[in-house]
Amino acid sequence: YSAIRLGVEDEDKFFSTQERQSIVFHLLYSIRILENETLNGIKFKIDQSLIQRGLEKKLISQVIPLHNKEQLNHLRETWVWPKNIFKAQPIVDIRQYFGVKIALYFCWLSFYTRALCLPALYGTYIWYYSGQSQELDDKLFIIHSLLNIIWATGFLIFWRRRQAELAYEWNTLDMEQLEDTRATYKGQLRRSPVTNKYAPYYPAWKRLLFRLLVTMPMLIFNLVLVSFCILIIFRFQAWIDRQLKLGHLPSLMSLTQLLPKILLALVTTVFDDVYKRVCRWLTDKENYREQRTHDNQMIAKMFACACVNSYLSVFYIAFFTHTHIRLSDQLITIFVIKQFWDHVK
Known part of the structure; x- marks a missing residue:
């Protein structure tokens, strides 16, 4: 209790x-509309959040806090400048x-960077002695794999301990954050039995129906489409290689080997942007109440698309064609x- 009251007399430290x-931010979003009203053709219903309704109808572009230049300059002097590269991060100020959340991320980043020193040391040692014989390389490969497994396990254990220490120090241990309704969440207004206030309600069966009839078919169609395009490009690459081997193309035309690689890189790059737009549109249409759920669904869709769009061609070249030169050329081209x-965009 005394820790909670610490600094209550000083408004700058409390x-x-x-x-x-x-x-x-919470107070702004707590401003409610007192009566039904129409403004510039936009209907405002009773007990709606004024800020959320304004964001939804584009009356408000964005709600952002203003920076404190004095504190930013202090962080720049003690953290951002290259002269502080070997100094500890000012986590308290951050x-x-x-x-x-931001401070915990930079704590993890610092912890992870220091932890990488260990695999860098034994990785350099293994690299130095590799290449002498196949038998030695096989043994070093096994040793390297085992050391990486041990390192990864130890990293997770020690990071959990460090995370618990920070959570205890920052008084956030076992703390759960209550999320407000998303600004773009839509639904029929009805009185909540918990708060006795009007709140938008969107039935779960509509969301499930949209996912089954729209989201899943669109994602499957897009994944099949990009897989088909990648397959066509691979066939085109095989045809060019075969023609060059048979001598049907002039030697100067060997530069055409780059054409399928460029096409593949263009296809994966363009489809990557298309997938982002499609996944964002689908997730918005699924209409999730909480931002965390919205983000998780967005990440799941993007991950599924990236597995096919970004990694299918690379895995095919690496594990089916076994041509490392072609793999390196393709990665550089991408x-x-x-x-x-x-x-350009």
């Missing part, structure tokens, strides 16, 4: 910057300004095309 922003596409 709440952190992130906590103040969260309080103001938590005070950006909040627990990297260059993606960089070019990101700059």
